[in-house]
Amino acid sequence: MSAIDTCSLCPRLCRTACPVATGAAREAAVPAQIASAVLAWRQGRLPEEVVRRAVTSCVDCGACQDLCHLHVPLPEALSALRRELHTAPAPPTLTVPDAGHTLLAVTPREEALGEGYRAAVQEAVGQPVGIWRAPLRLGEGSLEHAHAQGHLDAVRAAVAGRRVVTSHGGVEAVLRAADVDVVPLWELVGRPPPCGCGTADGPLSCCGGRAPFAVQHEGDARRMGAYWALRDGPRTGLDSRCASHLRASGVDGVVSFAEAWLKEVTDGS
């Protein structure tokens, strides 16, 4: 029996675990309800457009599968549906600086940290470091699409033979998938990994940062950020991806790992 069929019969206990359903506070985002929508579509009772939108609500964090007593692999099924129902976005245009073997991929906010940030990373690396303003939406979501390989080829070609330091989980995920030599900042400076969305139970990897979700459910992303802030209070030391989403959601007191580390280094010196 498929995950879609099984979840359609379930009383939807996964709603408590799903950060999107919680943050969005919408029935349509509950994992098992998405499964029901898919079933209804297959039975001809819902148009494809509804399902196409529904499956993009899932950010593939796996929380529903973890909570489920039967461990039904619904995220995998929804991922397959996204590949089936969505066309790949165009590969990004990537401009990479010529100088330096090592690149520091920065978000716009990190770029504003200026020369101090680059210098601190350079000292940690022990060799010249070039700043690469990597597009935030390198296309993590595109990894699921049938045409992902072409997308990854573009990334690989852009930074071929270089090493990239990043504090952004999304950028890191794409570079890894493209077989690029990538080092997360926390690893470079010998710290434990930032805790994703900062729950007590550990990383969720579910910031909602993938393009389809963010584009179609901006309001949901705002609510999700507000939810986590309400539940867990102010946060520091976050992955840059999580930090930027919480800021975009209007959450105060957010400090990324890169910012916290840089302040520590600067104050120490």
Place this chain on the structure above:
Amino acid sequence: MDAWQGRSSPLPGRVAWPVDAQQVLAVLREAQEQGLPVVPYGAGSGVSGGARGVEGAVTLDTKALQGIGPLDDDALTVRCEAGVNGQHLEDWLRARGYTLGHSPSSIWCSTVGGWAAARGAGQFSSLYGVFEDMVLGCTFVSPGRGVVHVGGEGGEHGRWLDQILGSEGRLGVITEVLLRVRPLPARRWLRGYRFASVASALDAMRRLMQAELWPSVVRLYDPVDTRIGGKTRPKKEGGQHGFVRRWLEAAERLPGVRRRTLALPLALPRLVNEIFDGLASGCLLVVGFEGEPDVVEACLPSATAILSDAGGEDLGEGPGERWFKSRHAVSFKLMPVFERGGFADTMEVAAPWSRVEALYEAVRAAVRPYALVMAHMSHAYPEGSCIYFSFAGKGDRDVYDGLWAAAQEAVLAAGGTVSHHHGVGQLKAKAASIELGAAVAGFHELAAQLDPEEVCNPGRVVVAVDAIEAPAAWPLAASDGMLRVPVASSLAERQALAEGQGVELMWPFEHTLGPERWNRSRWQHPYTEVAATVGDRRCVLGRGPRSASGPDLRRWLGDREGAVAAVPTVPLGHRWCGRTRADAPWARALELLRAGLRPAVLHVDEDGALRVGFRGPAAEALGAVAAARLGGELESVPYEVQPLPSGPMRWCDPSDPRVVTVCEQGALRRDEEAS
């Protein structure tokens, strides 16, 4: 079942997603103008069809009502909006050192508003109460009266609360509730006991619940449920199952086999029931205590002595830990039955102790021709118990409906309530309306004010049935721990009646029906059953110790001429009482309540001394805990019943000279304006 058997559910015409009470009101008023029914919807976990869609109607999704707080550390209350997921509220409270104490198996997939609307109950209700015991007030929106703050301090129309809770959207929409909270328990004790029979285990449960020890969990699994669940064995780690289960799983990988493995035996329910009767032996009772360590430790010797004396075999901590770890799993267990071509459902009913066993047998007999049936007694009270039946069968909607009709008829005939905590919805509307009988007039009185055009969730909870006169009140046995008294009787008259029966009133309220719910502690239930004549029809409400058969109309019925109420009593026996002089005595009294103590006497004498008294086998031990917490010896004094104030009261500072009593949320003084 409908979905699995290919029947589509009705689709709403539109979905509203209001973010505050004013938007809820706008939705209701617009629907009223357009003549559209409105179905409030939280998380849709209800099993009785209360939130089931209506074709073309407006579904009002409450999940955008997401606010939690403020948390009042002093009054031990929290405000929470209706759309908050239950587990998220509990997580939020736990992060701050508190718990709601409400833990239904649906906690992951239900909302706070749904709990209130359907009068839910959690797995620790023996200690914390059912959900309505936790609700001090609410914000309520109705087409007829707009946004109203009901009950609680500063609220109005307090007596509406009895009917709003349990109205399942028929009167309007709950948008926010004010809830009691408790500090997180520092000690939890769980243990399993094996009993030879349901009868002997029920006797142990009753004795435990009437000993004023206030356990958190008292769950009895009947022999079939004990056998099928393998509940007395430790849970296997890593999801490894036994040989039979693994063989079954392997066989089900063959094409076409999966849908037959369960469907075939479930098509022969009589035979399967007989087989399981033959296999079953003994039943499991899970007992738990939790709270402050000194309070728990004071209760345990008496509790374990009662269980052993009643014939219980101590199985250790394993069964309790197993239950605790898998307590949300039941909802997942139903799904494989549907998946394999059968149907599964549950039904929770309740009755006073003297009728529990007959109710259990009557429902089993009614269901057995249709399905495999097992049961556990999931919620226990001093006055009786809930029975939670689980059944699995095979067949179409006619078979399923036939099962429910037979089961509910059996419940009513056996003198039980048809819903303990699953609400009424559509599934039980007819049976619940029969149970409410002539008292539905009270509901219609309020509905005429709040929803005069019947916009809100029509066809649920209360439906038209033939005019029925309730049968003569069932006899109460001594084991029920209740005494029938005229509602109009004075405390002295009630005490004299009790004395004549060799018992003491459990809660000696000045007025039989006591104060309203937010002006007493959650465990102080002044009455269970209320009987009166409405028009020319006899009406008896409160067939079970607790009920979710629609709104609570007992207080309304209690106002009728000649009304009679069954009030809880305790047998005479162990008593302990002490007093001490303390600064700020009412504040110290509050400290005792907040430590989890539930004294029978908690009073400040005229000379300013604090008087504390306990009943039951642990009276002395609990007295010692109180003494230690008050910082020294209590002078032992004769036990003397102190009347509990009734009538309109207001919360006030414990140092206020007008304080007359305390409840968990603070000190209380009489409300001179209201009276």
